[in-house]
Amino acid sequence: xxxxxxxxxxxxxxxxxxxxxxxxxxxxxxxxxxxxxxxxxxxxxxxxxxxxxxxxxxxxxxxxxxxxxxxxxxxxxxxxxxxxxxxxxxxxxxxxxxxxxxxxxxxxxxxxxxxxxxxxx
Numbered sequence: 001x002x003x004x005x006x007x008x009x010x011x012x013x014x015x016x017x018x019x020x021x022x023x024x025x026x027x028x029x030x031x032x033x034x035x036x037x038x039x040x041x042x043x044x045x046x047x048x049x050x051x052x053x054x055x056x057x058x059x060x061x062x063x064x065x066x067x068x069x070x071x072x073x074x075x076x077x078x079x080x081x082x083x084x085x086x087x088x089x090x091x092x093x094x095x096x097x098x099x100x101x102x103x104x105x106x107x108x109x110x111x112x113x114x115x116x117x118x119x120x121x
Contacts, residue, residue, distance in 0.1 A: 010109035012076075015083040017056070017102050019071030024096025033097060040092035044073070047086060052077060054114045070098070074112075080104055 004011065025033065047053040056073035075083045084102040092098045 004106065011106045012109045012112065013078070014054070014105040014107070014112075015075040015077060015080050015102055016105035017053070017071075017073035017075060017083065017087060017100060018069045019073075020067045020069055020099050020101070022093070022096040022099045025098070028095070028097060032095075036092040036095050036097045040090055040098065043090045043092075047075075048117075051117070052083070052086060054117050074105065 028036070044053060044056050048056070053073050053075045056071065059069055059072050062068075077083055080102050084100070087093060087100045087102060090098070090100070093100055
């Protein structure tokens with residue numbers, strides 16, 4: 001599917017962030033992985049404080065192999081490229097511990113709320 005679906009109701013548009021294990025992750029020493037995971041968390045939290053990312057979290061469970069997604073998030077900036085750029089600045093992504101895809105996510109207008117974002121504003 002490409003483009004906006006033709007529906008008879010309003011849609012909200014978000015940027016969907018999907019995090020996968022990176023190619024270098026298996027070869028990195030455990031202490032480097034631990035440091036990079038902490039830097040990743042700090043990077044994502046900074047993006048949330050700036051209002052770029054609305055929600056992020058880990059995912060677990062059956063998924064496509066060999067690289068099932070390990071994280072998911074939503075942003076609302078109006079630009080997949082901008083979100084991709086800030087995510088690619090993540091130290092863990094730059095080091096190859098993780099890799100990221102960013103795509104458009106559409107849903108019925110008003111169907112999602114982010115109460116933590118509202119209380120932090």
